[in-house]
Amino acid sequence: MLDTTLRDGEQAPGIDFTIEQKVQIAKQLARLGVDVIEAGFPASSEGEFIATKKILEEVGDQTEVIGLARANKYDIDKVIEAGLSSIHVFIATSEIHMKYKLKMTREEVLERIYDNVKYAKSHGLIVEYSPEDATRTDEEFLIKAVKTAIEAGADRINIPDTVGTMTPFTFYDKIKKVVSIAGDKIVSVHCHNDFGLATANSIAGVAAGARQVHVTVNGIGERAGNASLEEVVMVLKKLMGYEVGIKTWLLYETSRLVSELGGIPIPYFKAIVGENAFGHEAGIHVHGVIENPATYEPLSPEEVGNFRRLALGKHSGIHGLNKILEEQGIYLDTEKLKIVLAEIKKKADAGEKISPEDAKNIALKLMNS
Ligand SMILES: CC(=O)SCCNC(=O)CCNC(=O)[C@H](O)C(C)(C)COP(=O)(O)OP(=O)(O)OC[C@H]1O[C@@H](n2cnc3c(N)ncnc32)[C@H](O)[C@@H]1OP(=O)(O)O
Numbered sequence: 001m002l003d004t005t006l007r008d009g010e011q012a013p014g015i016d017f018t019i020e021q022k023v024q025i026a027k028q029l030a031r032l033g034v035d036v037i038e039a040g041f042p043a044s045s046e047g048e049f050i051a052t053k054k055i056l057e058e059v060g061d062q063t064e065v066i067g068l069a070r071a072n073k074y075d076i077d078k079v080i081e082a083g084l085s086s087i088h089v090f091i092a093t094s095e096i097h098m099k100y101k102l103k104m105t106r107e108e109v110l111e112r113i114y115d116n117v118k119y120a121k122s123h124g125l126i127v128e129y130s131p132e133d134a135t136r137t138d139e140e141f142l143i144k145a146v147k148t149a150i151e152a153g154a155d156r157i158n159i160p161d162t163v164g165t166m167t168p169f170t171f172y173d174k175i176k177k178v179v180s181i182a183g184d185k186i187v188s189v190h191c192h193n194d195f196g197l198a199t200a201n202s203i204a205g206v207a208a209g210a211r212q213v214h215v216t217v218n219g220i221g222e223r224a225g226n227a228s229l230e231e232v233v234m235v236l237k238k239l240m241g242y243e244v245g246i247k248t249w250l251l252y253e254t255s256r257l258v259s260e261l262g263g264i265p266i267p268y269f270k271a272i273v274g275e276n277a278f279g280h281e282a283g284i285h286v287h288g289v290i291e292n293p294a295t296y297e298p299l300s301p302e303e304v305g306n307f308r309r310l311a312l313g314k315h316s317g318i319h320g321l322n323k324i325l326e327e328q329g330i331y332l333d334t335e336k337l338k339i340v341l342a343e344i345k346k347k348a349d350a351g352e353k354i355s356p357e358d359a360k361n362i363a364l365k366l367m368n369s
Pocket residue numbers: 008011041043044045069070071072090091092101102103132162222
């Protein structure tokens with residue numbers, strides 16, 4: 001798992017971590033057990049340069065720390081100067097990026113790939129090369145770019161779905177082709193979420209033979225974000241049986257740390273780490289969960305450090321109400337429970353939010369009447 005919260009995640013408008021915050025997050029990512037931390041883009045600012053250096057000092061003995069560089073010597077030298085031994089060199093290969101952004105021909109781009117990967121290798125770095133906008137690149141040219149990077153010595157080839165235009169089916173086919181020509185080099189995937197498919201596409205990439213996935217905590221990143229660390233990890237672990245080496249019980253606290261430091265709230269319905277990811281109000285569900293949580297929870301909240309939240313409202317049933325009252329030391333017979341439940345439903349129908357304390361107060365009033 002390559003975590004790029006501190007690089008692609010931080011590129012999102014409104015997120016600018018301080019050096020100390022970046023180090024704090026890196027320490028948490030190392031604790032969590034990610035294989036590689038993309039710490040930043042050292043050429044982009046003095047703060048980024050210092051942050052990548054500090055992250056290496058703090059966690060470099062626990063995890064690989066990698067820095068981003070354009071395909072030019074200045075950026076690569078900055079990564080070297082920061083002391084990193086891994087570098088992520090990228091240059092776009094799609095017609096639209098080459099023509100309008102880079103203003104380079106195909107030949108010039110291939111030359112840049114070769115020269116810069118070779119240059120980074122000549123400094124003893126582990127080199128990961130990304131053909132930016134790979135998924136909108138003419139496939140023949142993409143293969144040429146990948147082969148060029150490998151010839152120049154690249155250790156890993158990362159295939160970015162830069163603007164998230166793949167479906168799991170098309171991405172699977174593309175990654176299969178890249179894997180088939182990559183030999184013993186690790187193929188990686190980097191998926192954006194413009195159509196809400198970043199996690200699904202990442203998983204399709206793994207199914208096609210990718211052995212590294214770029215992710216960010218809470219899926220933060222450019223535009224609609226990147227593939228979310230917690231989703232990809234739990235799909236690989238629970239649905240596909242991979243051993244991913246992540247301490248999954250730290251996922252929730254990692255998610256909260258990044259949310260707080262970045263000032264970006266976590267969606268209520270976010271899988272794995274959202275407030276409602278293990279929330280139940282509907283009576284039939286709550287009854288099932290009380291009897292056996294697996295009836296309505298495909299994974300346990302403890303496994304990811306999240307919490308089960310039983311709520312009350314107009315969809316509540318007797319079993320759930322009884323449980324919520326018993327947890328507050330209130331024991332009622334079925335007839336009394338029915339009266340309390342009717343009162344709760346009446347209030348909820350009128351739009352009121354009912355907390356466990358409200359239920360307790362209704363029950364106490366009934367007991368004292
Ligand atoms: C898909 C991605 O996430 S790619 C990573 C994107 N991340 C960032 O841009 C964050 C950090 N960026 C920065 O701090 C700045 O953009 C810098 C320091 C990299 C460059 O800043 P500036 O020199 O002011 O240039 P600016 O950002 O306006 O334009 C980018 C330049 O890099 C060139 N460029 C873009 N990508 C690459 C590449 N992979 N390899 C080589 N050159 C590239 C562009 O063609 C343009 O060149 P030009 O100045 O000759 O026209």
